[in-house]
Amino acid sequence: MNAMANIKTVAKRELVGYFASPVAFVFIVIFLLLTGFFTFMVADFFRREEASLEAFFVWHPWLYLFLVPAVGMRLWSEERRMGTIELLLTMPLTAWQAIVGKFLASWAFLALALFLTFPMVLTVNYLGNPDNGAIFCAYLGSFLMAGSYLAVSCMTSALTRNQVVSFILSVVICLFLILAGWPPVTRMLEIWAPGMVDPIASFSVMFHFESIRRGVLDTRDLVFFASLIGFCLFTTGVIIRGHRAG
Amino acid sequence: MELNRGQPGLAAADLTPCKWQPSNVEEDGMIRVQNLTKNFGPKTAVNNVTFSVERGEVLGFLGPNGAGKSTTMRMVTGFIPPTAGGVQIGEFNMLEQPIDAKKLLGYLPENAPLYGDMTVYGFLGFAAEMRGLRGEEKKHAVHRVVEMCFLEGVLHQSIDTLSKGYRHRTCFAQAILHDPPILIMDEPTDGLDPNQKHEVRSLIRRMGEQKAIVFSTHILEEVEAACSRAIIIDRGQIVANGTPAELKQRSELSGTIIVRVAGVPAAALQQKLAQISGVGRAVALTSTGTAAAARVFPQRRLTDGELARAIHQTLAREGWTIEELHTDEGRLDEVFRDITLPDTRKEVAS
Numbered sequence: 001m002n003a004m005a006n007i008k009t010v011a012k013r014e015l016v017g018y019f020a021s022p023v024a025f026v027f028i029v030i031f032l033l034l035t036g037f038f039t040f041m042v043a044d045f046f047r048r049e050e051a052s053l054e055a056f057f058v059w060h061p062w063l064y065l066f067l068v069p070a071v072g073m074r075l076w077s078e079e080r081r082m083g084t085i086e087l088l089l090t091m092p093l094t095a096w097q098a099i100v101g102k103f104l105a106s107w108a109f110l111a112l113a114l115f116l117t118f119p120m121v122l123t124v125n126y127l128g129n130p131d132n133g134a135i136f137c138a139y140l141g142s143f144l145m146a147g148s149y150l151a152v153s154c155m156t157s158a159l160t161r162n163q164v165v166s167f168i169l170s171v172v173i174c175l176f177l178i179l180a181g182w183p184p185v186t187r188m189l190e191i192w193a194p195g196m197v198d199p200i201a202s203f204s205v206m207f208h209f210e211s212i213r214r215g216v217l218d219t220r221d222l223v224f225f226a227s228l229i230g231f232c233l234f235t236t237g238v239i240i241r242g243h244r245a246g
Numbered sequence: 247m248e249l250n251r252g253q254p255g256l257a258a259a260d261l262t263p264c265k266w267q268p269s270n271v272e273e274d275g276m277i278r279v280q281n282l283t284k285n286f287g288p289k290t291a292v293n294n295v296t297f298s299v300e301r302g303e304v305l306g307f308l309g310p311n312g313a314g315k316s317t318t319m320r321m322v323t324g325f326i327p328p329t330a331g332g333v334q335i336g337e338f339n340m341l342e343q344p345i346d347a348k349k350l351l352g353y354l355p356e357n358a359p360l361y362g363d364m365t366v367y368g369f370l371g372f373a374a375e376m377r378g379l380r381g382e383e384k385k386h387a388v389h390r391v392v393e394m395c396f397l398e399g400v401l402h403q404s405i406d407t408l409s410k411g412y413r414h415r416t417c418f419a420q421a422i423l424h425d426p427p428i429l430i431m432d433e434p435t436d437g438l439d440p441n442q443k444h445e446v447r448s449l450i451r452r453m454g455e456q457k458a459i460v461f462s463t464h465i466l467e468e469v470e471a472a473c474s475r476a477i478i479i480d481r482g483q484i485v486a487n488g489t490p491a492e493l494k495q496r497s498e499l500s501g502t503i504i505v506r507v508a509g510v511p512a513a514a515l516q517q518k519l520a521q522i523s524g525v526g527r528a529v530a531l532t533s534t535g536t537a538a539a540a541r542v543f544p545q546r547r548l549t550d551g552e553l554a555r556a557i558h559q560t561l562a563r564e565g566w567t568i569e570e571l572h573t574d575e576g577r578l579d580e581v582f583r584d585i586t587l588p589d590t591r592k593e594v595a596s
Binding site for chain 1: 320323324325326327344345346348349351353355356357359360361362363364368372373375376377378404417420
């Protein structure tokens with residue numbers, strides 16, 4: 001009960017912080033412009049003549065690669081740089097409540113950005129008869145993938161006071177999470193180490209996002225995202241405790 | 247002055263033997279710090295520090311920069327865990343029941359960190375919610391500290407746009423928001439102008455009547471103005487612990503008497519003073535105008551006024567006009583320098 005109240009208070013503060021500066025609006029506008037550009041211009045949404053949002057979702061892993069670390073990079077590095085972490089962690093709450101609270105706030109923010117792409121759904125429904133169940137699954141997968149990237153950013157931002165370093169580190173890790181299951185890489189792996197393809201590819205968000213995107217809600221995929229988020233947040237806690245212990 | 251650097255406990259104990267006994271520390275006190283030690287890698291930042299603070303006490307934490315003041319405070323407030331030793335806040339152990347212990351604390355960290363993207367009102371609301379205050383209670387608490395810290399004018403301003411004085415007061419307001427029985431402040435007057443410093447000091451003194459307060463500073467006048475007790479910490483160790491008056495007594499100049507006499511050569515005055523019984527030696531001071539001045543060091547510590555009376559009688563018999571005659575209480579800054587100056591530099595200085 002108390003834990004929930006603390007998490008809620010931390011999350012509320014974090015969200016208010018996003019919207020107090022123009023960062024939130026800039027981010028949302030860029031996100032919507034880029035998704036629109038890739039869907040309509042690069043993937044040629046109209047020429048496909050398909051009532052599906054595949055052209056829309058296929059870009060998400062790549063868009064998130066840069067946009068999510070941009071949201072998450074300041075989570076802890078800013079706290080450390082400004083010294084507010086000292087204020088926060090001497091208040092009566094545990095470190096994990098603070099970590100979860102801050103994470104949830106950023107995740108909710110990403111969810112809002114994702115929600116604002118709803119005109120896509122309306123468009124495709126107006127033009128044809130898409131499988132709305134699959135679209136819902138794809139949204140869920142996209143949301144989970146954003147959460148995973150965000151958890152990685154959360155972890156890297158705890159590592160350093162410098163937001164730029166935090167951003168680059170998290171892009172690199174997220175890139176690995178994509179590439180491990182990206183067809184060109186898996187094809188290469190098949191030649192080098194045929195037995196290792198599946199174990200490595202199963203670490204990829206691509207692999208799991210693809211299967212959810214096709215409309216298959218497999219527990220294994222959900223468990224993958226949940227455990228990736230859990231692991232990164234746990235590591236964040238370890239890193240923060242490590243800093244405090246000196 | 248002799249200092250036993252290897253054994254900080256001794257140096258502290260010989261100052262106030264009746265008040266300072268680590269064995270009694272366990273029994274009472276709002277803050278009990280026991281053998282606190284912190285190593286950063288091979289470097290020992292805080293070494294075996296023990297002290298306690300009762301309700302109604304204002305403890306000044308003195309020391310040169312890098313002496314370990316902030317590190318000690320961070321351990322007391324539970325921000326960093328100690329390498330060894332324990333911190334007891336009220337009835338709670340900071341390591342075992344950190345949440346309960348932190349509820350009793352108000353903390354003003356060094357440099358008053360704040361969330362710059364929030365308004366003062368939003369920030370205080372956040373702090374109130376973190377302290378479990380909701381609804382009317384929250385509104386009331388925020389209103390109270392806004393009044394106490396004179397923040398009405400900037401209430402809806404973004405913290406980023408505030409001057410340093412306002413930022414400091416906002417962080418201070420956060421610390422006292424939930425009316426905690428224990429207040430810990432790391433350099434609460436740092437960067438404030440003289441009026442604001444005075445304000446904060448009187449606020450600390452006033453609150454100190456009901457709370458247990460620890461604050462660090464390197465401004466010595468602050469200790470005399472606001473503290474009931476002071477600890478001097480140097481290179482991670484407590485080197486002195488006592489009331490400001492007791493600390494001042496450690497000064498070599500404490501108990502010496504300054505005499506200024508009109509129309510007499512300094513040498514004559516010095517000679518005369520040296521003949522009075524009880525006088526160790528008399529040193530001529532640089533005098534202004536026609537008056538000669540001298541500082542008299544007593545042979546041993548005398549009860550108040552004894553030596554001054556003798557000097558007065560002797561000089562009056564000579565028919566000299568005394569312009570000034572007073573006993574020096576000693577100066578805290580001198581004691582501070584004496585205790586905390588590195589040994590090598592001390593040799594050069596003397």
